[in-house]
Each structure stands twice: as C-alpha cells, then as structure tokens.
Amino acid sequence: MSTANARIALVGNPNSGKTALFNALTGGRQKVANYAGVTVEKKEGMVTTPSGRTLSVIDLPGTYSLRARSPDEEVTRDAVLGQLKGETPPDVVVCVADATNLRLVLRLILELRQVGRPMVLALNMFDIAQRQGLRIDLEGLSRDIGAPIVTTVATRKRGIDDLVAQVEAKVEALAAAGQLDAPNTWHEPSPAEIRRAHAEAQRLMKAHVRPAERPDTMTGKIDAVLLHPVAGLAILLALLFVMFQAVFAWAGPLMDGIEGGIGALGGLVATVLPDGLLQSLIVDGLIAGVGSVLVFLPQILILFFFIILLEDFGYMARAAFLMDKIMGGAGLHGRAFIPLLSSFACAIPGVMATRVIDSKRDRLTTIMVAPLMTCSARIPVYTLIIAAFIPNQTVWGFANLQGVVMFGLYVAGIASALTISFIARRLFWRGQVEPFLMELPTYKTPDPKSVLRNLWQRAEIFINRAGRIILPLMVLIWVLSTFPYPPEGATGPAIDYSFAGRLGHLLHPLFAPIGFNWQMTVALIPGMAAREVAVGALGTVYAVANAEEQVGTLAGALSADWSLAMGLAFLTWYVFAPQCAPTLAVVKRETNSWLWPTVMFVYMVTLAYLAAMAMYHGAVALGWG
C-alpha cells in the first residue's frame, strides 16, 4: 500500500457539512467528475499535510445507512466497501457528523465500524452545538465508538489542522501495520439489527451527550410560516415568480453580451480565415453552434444560483414538502419539483438535477417529462410565430392576446408533462410509488463562498458538456446543412440543395398532413441543434439575412406565406417535439443507455405530430386555413 497518496473518504448523513468540510480541507484543489459507469458526481481533491504528505479526499453522497437505496447511496456504499469500479478503497474513513443531530449518525457509525477501516469522527457544526449549550463527553464517546473525535466548524475552517493530523496518524498506523485492524463484517442490516443499533446509539447518547440548554427555536419559527398550508404555498409561488423574473430579465443583457461576443468572434475569425469551407465550418458550424447553446449560460447560472442558495438555506426540502401532493397526483416525487423547475431554463440542467431523486423509476419519469417544460430556447420560436400570426390586441378587456397565447403555451407544456408522467406511472410502473421520506434540515445561513464555488462548478460542468457533447453534434448538423453545394447558377437558397434540404424535401410528405410546407420541414433539421436555431434556419430558407435580429422582417415573410393554421401547427409542434439533440445526448449520458433517449424521441415526436395535426385540422375547420 502506497502511503504517498493515501485516500480519505468523507461519509455522513445528508446536510452534516461534508461538502463544506471537503472545501475547507482541499480549498481550490478539487475537481468534479463522474464515477465510471454511473452518473453520480465524484468530487475529489487534495490536501497536503504539514509533514508534506499528500492526501486525496473524496466527498461522498450523504446517506443514513450503507444499505443503499439510490444510485448516489450505492456509490457511498461501494466506495466505503472498496467495491467501486476503478477506485481503490479509502485508507481512512472520515465520518462527518452534525454535532447537533447525532442520533442517526451514531447508528451509521456502528455500521461503518463493521467495515473495519480506520475511522475518524469529525464532529462538525460545533459552533452551533456550543451556541446551544450542548455538552458532549468527547473522550467517553471516542472510547465507545473506537475512533478519535475532532470538533470542526467547516464553514470557518476551524479544527481542520487537528482533523488532518488525526487522519495522518491513522494513515501512518495503517502503513506501519500493513493491514486493517479488523476484517469487514458488514452486511445489510435486518430490521431487528437496525433496532438493536438504534438502542445502542440511544445508550451512547444517554451516556455522553447532555441535551442542549438552548435548543434551536429558529427553525420551528421559520417553518411555522414557510410550511403554513396557505402562506407557505403563497411564499413558494412568490419565490418562483422572483426566480423567473430574474432568469428572464436579469439574464437578458448577459445573453446579449454573449451573443455579441460570439458574433464578434465569428466576424473576427471570418476576416482572418480565407472564405471557404474551413471558414464556414469554424464560423457557422463551431462558433455559431456552440454559441447558440452557450447563450443559455447566464440563465442557467441565475437559476442555479437560486437553487443552490435555497438548498443551502434548507428550503428545498420544504419546497418538496409543499409540492409533494401536487406532484404526487401526477405520479411524481416531491423532489421532482426542482428538476422540472430547472427545465424552464433548459432541459439539460433539469435532467442533470434529477440526481437528487432516490428511486430509479421516479428519476426516469422525471427525465422523460423534463423536456416538455417550456425551456427558454423555445421562446425565440414562440416569439417569432406569435409576432407573425397572433394579432397584438386586447382581449377580455385587460389581457394582451399575444401574451395569452404565450401563457397558453407554457400551460400546455406543464399540463402535458404532468399527464405523461401520470400515464407512465399507470402504464409502465403499474402504479408503484416510492415512499416520500425526507429529513427537513435545520435552517442555516448560506455561506457565500461555498455558494459561489458551487455555482462555478455548475458552470464548468455545463461548459464541458457544451464542449464534449454539443460540439460534435453541431459539426454534424453543419455538415448536413452545407453539403453538397448548390449547383452553378442555382437560384434558391443554398440550404435547399444540401443534405438537410433534401432530407426536408424527402420528409415533406410526412409533414404535409400536419400542414407544414417544405420550408418548415427543412428548418426542422438544423433546428435539431437547439430549438431556437429554427429561427435562423427559417431565415435562411426565406432568404432573410440575420433573421435573429430581423424578427419583424421574417415574421412578415412568414405571415405572407403561411396560413394561420400552419402557424398554429408549427407552434404546437414546438411545444412537444424533441427538437434538441443536446438534450437527447444528455439523457443518454444520465441513463447510460440508448433506450431512454430513443423512447423520449419516439414519444415526443408522436405527441407533437398528433397535436400539430389536431391543431392544423381544427384551425382549418374554423376557417383559418
């Protein structure tokens, strides 16, 4: 066993401060990746001890037991047991405990002890414990659990040196002994064993912990408001409203900035590179393609800023509580609320956020319906079609008709997502429902530094994804829309002669029953890159240069060429259709199989087709053809 790079694993209940401790230990020396084969985030970092030894630290998902119930918890179990593919077992397990909430973690410690690996207990949140006047007999407890105890305040980096020293002592002892002190006797505990462990934990509590003199009353007071059946829901709605305002209003200038920057970069490259294929590949394919996804970065970051802030404060569990009945009616878990919310910005972070859902079934259902939420890439398409076909007039005396239609499109997205998950639950999961069991953590003031760090990591992950998954797709779509070149003396737009154009013509008979003309069909193909690319593509086929900036001109061209029924059919198509290859690619990654993106593609296309057909023929029947 090499002592040069001993491995330390942080294990503990959710919200005990593992991530805060991990940050305090490793500072900026950390990276986020995925465990091989599973889509659980792996946070790994380095810490150098005063004696110059480098320790590698991993932050494991929180758990109440080594008996895993979710993909996250499986990683924790396998990492602790040393069964994780491609990972060496940890040399020392650091159990992170919330000093003010010891009962459940004591039971986990008893399980960890059976594993037989050297362990150090970090008694975190010790500042709060002291404030509450909680007395813990550290020596006695340490003797009884057979592990050294270090008190820490992760957010203020207190006790970190001491913790590192204790861990290093364990590493040295292990190296000197050359073997573990005890064999691994862990097995999945039966109900009777869990009860016995509880009794033992209770005995430890009685013997070594004197109840708090000034227990926390803050959480109860805040909950009286935030979990109030009426006020709580009203506050949740108000919070959502503010979030959406922020996502759509604050992000605007930033998005314009990014768009401008990307445009400028494209322009610059275009002047440096000679006209031709290479220039087109780099400017129209890579820069414009990746740019069309990167513009969503500000929205995604603002959204995640709120989510991280509310999560660290302890509110997200409350939001899940408040929404559980409504989500449950559609067969979803209360926790699905957050991923679905994220999907309003973009389905990609939404699908990524489903990792918080324990059960595989619930997670899959949530992933499957996430793209039905009205993501912001649909907005340019909706705006264009609404501007072209919906008169800007007042209805019912107060509402703007264009606004009403926009609102209707949002409602259609939400309603279809809930309906689909309801049907999926009935049809495929035979009505099985996972239990909703969730700790409501005590409220804490979020630590600004850790919020920013977390936000930065989200940005990195999204940009990485844009690079690795989205880039190749963009190149593919560029190839399809560029080759072959139009013949000499061609009169139509160039895209008309490309593979995409031919494919569009080829597919047109399929789309004729839902009222699409060939131009619309052709625009769908580059529109697979991201929904809003369809606007540019329609601009190309209607030969409107700079369609994104000339929405008015393009809308004019469309309203001259399409009937109202066609416009409505196109809108309806965009509510449901899986017009986003990056989302499908992310679903492939998150589910680790081609089955689910295929299922998603097929059901969404079917839904879009049927809905657009109904809309088209209904509108024609009303005389709008």
Next chain:
Amino acid sequence: MAPYAPSFAQALELLMDHLAPVTAPAVDPQPDHREVRLSQARLGDRGVISQVHVRPDVDHHGLSADELERRLLELGFVEGAAIEVIHEGAIGRDPIAVRLDDMRVALRRHDAADIVIRLDARAAAQ
C-alpha cells in the same frame, strides 16, 4: 410493460383492505394512553412511537413491507422515539411533517400507516 390492470381478485382484496377495520392498535382503556396510527394523527398530536410494524399483507405501492420498515427505522422511526405532528400539507392534510426526537422528518400519510404512536396524556385529553 403490461398495462396496469389488476385482476378482479386483487381489486377486491384492495377494497377489503380499505374497508377492514384497523386491526393493530388495540385501544387502551386508559384515556391517557390512547394510541393512533401516525397516518391518522392530527396536527399537534404528540407522544411516543409504540410500534413500527409494516404489515406485509397491505399494498405499499409495490415496495416490500420489509424494505419500507427498514427505511422508516433508518430515518429514526423506532419504538420509543418521541414524536409530534408539526405540519400538515394543504391538500388532504398530506404529507405531514413530524418532530422525531431532535430532528424533523416529512412523510406521506400512506407510508405512515404502520407507525403507531401512544399519545401523551395532555394531547389525548384534548
């Protein structure tokens, strides 16, 4: 991927489950030791968990009784733990939040049916 179609017998069984009187908690004659299932407890009900026994013959939405029992136990729903219902959801008073010893836990009433609590004298007298 067969469609959801319980057989007639299954449906009947389910119906019987719903109609059958609650069997487990024998009502204690002493008024200060009234027992209720957590699924039936009201806001402010307070006491000590007297029994966590997930019935194997009842449908737990596809989860085995043993598994549900272990999950409840792991989250601290264990005989002897102090418990109080502190919040109820807006729709159908579901889910509920309880204070369980020093922590707070949220759960659906459906999953709480097999947790029996012995109410405190004060709460029971109300």
